[in-house]
Amino acid sequence: MKEVIIIGGGIVGVSAALHLASSSGFSATVIEANDEVCAVSEASGANCGIVTGGFGNSLKDRLVRQSRLIYSTLGPSIGFRHCVEVCACHNEAQKAFSLRLAQESEGTAWVVETEEEMSKIEPALVPFAEDVVGYLCFQAAVAERGPTGAAIAQAAKRAGARVLTGHRVKALSPIPGSGGRWRVTCTMSSPHRLSGGAHGFLEDGQKKTLPPEDSECPTRCQSTCHFEDEGEGEVPRREMEEVTIEADVVALTAGWRCQELAKEVGVDLPVFPVRGQMWAVAHPSGQGAGAETKGGSPPCLLPRAAVASMESETFWHLEGRHCGDSGLPRGEGRPIPLLPSVTHDSEGGERKARHLYAKVNAAGEFICGGDRVSLGTVTESNVATTGGFKKKTENADIPISGKVTMEGIRVNRSHLESILPCVGSLGPERRLWSALMPWTPSERPIVGSLCPPLSSGPPFGEEGGEGVDVLSLRNLFVGTGGCSMGFSMGAGMGVLLAECVIAGRSLEDETDPQKFCEWAVGEK
Structure with missing residues (x-):
């Protein structure tokens, strides 16, 4: 069983975990710094919840369509519904550009120029406002962003994945002499709670407690949790020992923070x-x-x-x-x-x-x-x-x-x-x-292996020596750079990332990190 740690519990991360946990020969653990996946303070939990685009033939369009299909299977709890997206044209130049996009879409997008036609699509926009001369229209979908991420995370857990919230990554490093394995060090925060001296935690959104004498962390993070008994009532837990988790593969899905994590191992990731x-x-x-x-x-x-x-x-x-x-x-x-x-x-x-x-x-x-x-x-x-x-x-x-x-x-x-x-x-x-x-500067997502190209220069540090060895970087992957379409493409990006991990390499030239990254050769 190949163990995969996924750093970042947004839409991309939990979707990758679901796909990996559903695949033979892989286990997945999601590490999320916030108290919940797709937290409202992060892009996956703060977006509008529109699944936009997907009317062309580019990779981004394919990722949107795949995400839309995944969201549609999650049931009514996420508020998913198909709809039309209508983009107002305020002048003739914008309408001309819209007509061009409609022609290039091969019939999946169209321009509405009359109020009569719009009344059949969206009566709320009739009559046209004073400075609206038409609308570009195409099929889209909407969903509630928080419930969507939670539903995917629950599906991943049912498939066997672990989702550890309240785990903030402190260090990321390859393990010398391990054949390419990785070590992730975290500090733990809520949702671990102390309630009347008991070890409290959250499971599937419900508060639960263990007796004080039971010190094993219920999230199974291979750490002993230490609390101070402050009497009755629920209070935040005090600082805990660091948690160290090891795995065969690490996948970075922490949004813009992937740049900081990649820098730890000598990779300049342009996010x-x-x-x-x-x-x-x-x-x-x-x-x-x-x-x-x-x-x-x-x-x-x-x-x-x-x-x-x-x-x-x-x-x-x-x-x-x-x-x-x-x-x-x-x-x-x-x-x-x-x-x-x-x-x-x-x-x-x-x-x-x-x-x-x-x-x-x-x-x-x-x-x-x-x-x-x-x-x-x-x-x-x-x-x-x-x-x-x-x-x-x-x-x-x-x-x-x-x-x-x-x-x-x-x-x-x-x-x-x-x-x-x-x-x-x-x-x-x-x-x-x-x-x-x-x-990303190209507005393309970056999904795949962070191993440098063989032609990039001298090899990284030898196994067990200084620097980050190439063998380890072959087991480091990334999925980020959704730009403004992170919710629209996120689930599809997660599936693509999981497939790259399973294959052990980047699968799409358009999103291959080798096209965008620079490597600090021989340095950490």
């Missing part, structure tokens, strides 16, 4: 954090059957379609950035490139485009997003919550998770109102949040 921010506004009825809005405005129908705009897509296409464009310097490694398809090249930088996507969730909220800010490096100032709660009205505080700029929220909301004017009558935002997306 950069881009902050995306979102907001939600409640519909008066939560059902969408023509509920009255404030101020006597016309009823606001909740669209069943996912709504977007062609403004940003057209701008990014015309701007024509590509992999390798020069960008911002950084302390070590290659410069941070100017990333394509972002709204801001840097924190506080000038806005380049308005971007919009929105859907209505199962609770009847509009979930909307737009701004994409390239951060280059992550600091407390560009990811942390500013102020904790933002005062919006005299009677309500709006919870904020992550750093959010109100200017971006205003621009984004105005953009949505230019397509659905009645949104302006729905009252203030009820919550705001952001998360970091893993972005």
